[in-house]
Amino acid sequence: xxxxxxxxxxSSNDLGSLHEAPGAKTKPETGLANLKYLIVGLxxxxxxxxxxxxxxxxxxxxxxxxxxxxxxxxxxxxxxxxLSVQFxxxxxxxxxxxxxxxxxxxxxxxxQIYGGLIFGLGWAITGACPGPLFAQIGSGYGLVAVTLLSAxxxxxxxxxxxxxxxx
Amino acid sequence: MEFLHTIRQPWPWYVAGPLIGLTVPTLLLIxxxxxxxxxxxxxxxxxxxxxxxxxxxxxxxxxxWNLFFVAGVLLGxxxxxxxxxxxxxxxxxxxxxxxxxxxxxxxxSGLMPADLFAxxxxxxxxxxxxxxxxxxxxxxxxxxxxxxxxxxAIMGLSNLQWPSLVATICFMVGGxxxxxxxxxxxxxxxx
Numbered sequence: 001x002x003x004x005x006x007x008x009x010x011s012s013n014d015l016g017s018l019h020e021a022p023g024a025k026t027k028p029e030t031g032l033a034n035l036k037y038l039i040v041g042l043x044x045x046x047x048x049x050x051x052x053x054x055x056x057x058x059x060x061x062x063x064x065x066x067x068x069x070x071x072x073x074x075x076x077x078x079x080x081x082x083l084s085v086q087f088x089x090x091x092x093x094x095x096x097x098x099x100x101x102x103x104x105x106x107x108x109x110x111x112q113i114y115g116g117l118i119f120g121l122g123w124a125i126t127g128a129c130p131g132p133l134f135a136q137i138g139s140g141y142g143l144v145a146v147t148l149l150s151a152x153x154x155x156x157x158x159x160x161x162x163x164x165x166x167x
Numbered sequence: 168m169e170f171l172h173t174i175r176q177p178w179p180w181y182v183a184g185p186l187i188g189l190t191v192p193t194l195l196l197i198x199x200x201x202x203x204x205x206x207x208x209x210x211x212x213x214x215x216x217x218x219x220x221x222x223x224x225x226x227x228x229x230x231x232w233n234l235f236f237v238a239g240v241l242l243g244x245x246x247x248x249x250x251x252x253x254x255x256x257x258x259x260x261x262x263x264x265x266x267x268x269x270x271x272x273x274x275x276s277g278l279m280p281a282d283l284f285a286x287x288x289x290x291x292x293x294x295x296x297x298x299x300x301x302x303x304x305x306x307x308x309x310x311x312x313x314x315x316x317x318x319x320a321i322m323g324l325s326n327l328q329w330p331s332l333v334a335t336i337c338f339m340v341g342g343x344x345x346x347x348x349x350x351x352x353x354x355x356x357x358x
Contacts (some may be wrong), residue, residue: 034235036197041236044190045243050174050251051183054244055278057259060267063346066260072180073187074320080188081202081325088192095199103201106313106323108330115311116319116334120341122304124350125297127279129316130309131204133302134237138244141279142286143294147302154306155208159222165311 048135056127063124110166115158175251191325200232203318205309207237270354292357312337 048054051073061067087093088101095101123129126147128136133151136144158165194200210227211234217223256276264275274281288294309315312334314323320338323331 033198034232037194037200037232037235038239038242040190040193040197041239042243042246043239044187044236045240046247046251047178047183047186047243048240049244049247049278050178050253051180052177052257052278053183055257056280056284057257057263057267057275057278059342060346061260061263063342064260064263064266066263069180073184074316076181076184077188077321078324080185081191081321082188082327084188084192085195085325088195093196095196099199101195102199103195103322103326105326106319106328106330108333109313111311111313112319112330112334113337115308115313116337117308117341117344118304119308119312119315120338120343121345121349122301122308122341123316123338124342124345125301125353126305128305129204130208130305131237131240131315131317133305134204134240135244135247136279138241138246139248139278140245141284143284143289143298144279146289146294147298147305150299150302151306151309152208152211154303154308155205155310156212156216156220156223156306157303158307158310159209159212159220160218162220162222 044131045135045138048132049139054128054132054135054139059124059127114166171251175253177253177257187321188325191322194236198232201318202322203233203314204237204240205306205315205318206230207233208306209310210234270351271358296353296357308341 051069052058053070053073058067058070062070085103093101119129126133128144128147130151133144133148137148191202194202209223210230213223213225213227257278259275267275267280272280272282283293283297288297305315312319314331314334316335316338319328319331319334324335
């Protein structure tokens, strides 16, 4: 499996390399540069609501195999994501600022099984993975703020008990 | 106005899915960021209550982009609901409606069932299960798994990472077990 990008020799007029901090995978960004993520997030949130992915009912339909909608959404998102990543790798596409694209590999550990099952159980109760939680709150479902605080609490508890859990 | 009418309708999967998939290369190319949302919960812990936990002692400000991203998702939820809301009720598969009616759900008008997620449920058993306990499981589970639907199912699978496939299968198994085996008991208890 291809876990990192092949390092290509850089040409001397590649400005990107001049800015790269030693060892850093990405350049630090501050302040206004982060606004672009706010905008991407906003568009993403609109899609979440308009495709009703944030709906508790749609998640129930998915787990009851009564609708193709969520499978279509996730499946086609994976296909487009996969094609994009393979395209970026194949042609060595650089980021806007000229860095080579870096994706950290996912390393297997038992948490992906135990944690994955626990998240799945919670997903079917709350009707939301972490992304839709934020969009549900924005949509005006006030009680979901409690769900989000609980999810932050759950993350904190994981950090607290981490040493004692199988990894 | 025709355009506005069209985008107010629910978007089909073949529009929404590819748009979500495009988030992956967009984040990679605008800032070399790997798509993932549950990490934001960790950054919030690191920023607000790191305590003595080494897992939360890192420079979360370097990951601030993730917090901007989720703030955007929240704003997007507001914009879509305030300005682009579908004038009609959500249409849910009849079999799911029947199954949920058996469990005691009565209100099928909004994206979320008011029976469970009305603010008045905050201090009831419903609030305890569907918000507090559910939320704890989502937060604890995603962090232990090292990602959620976005980080594993979409970003991880896009990068052909087999651990992400394991995680995604476990998400689905957990969801099926909850829906078919446990929810009937939970509903019997909270109703």
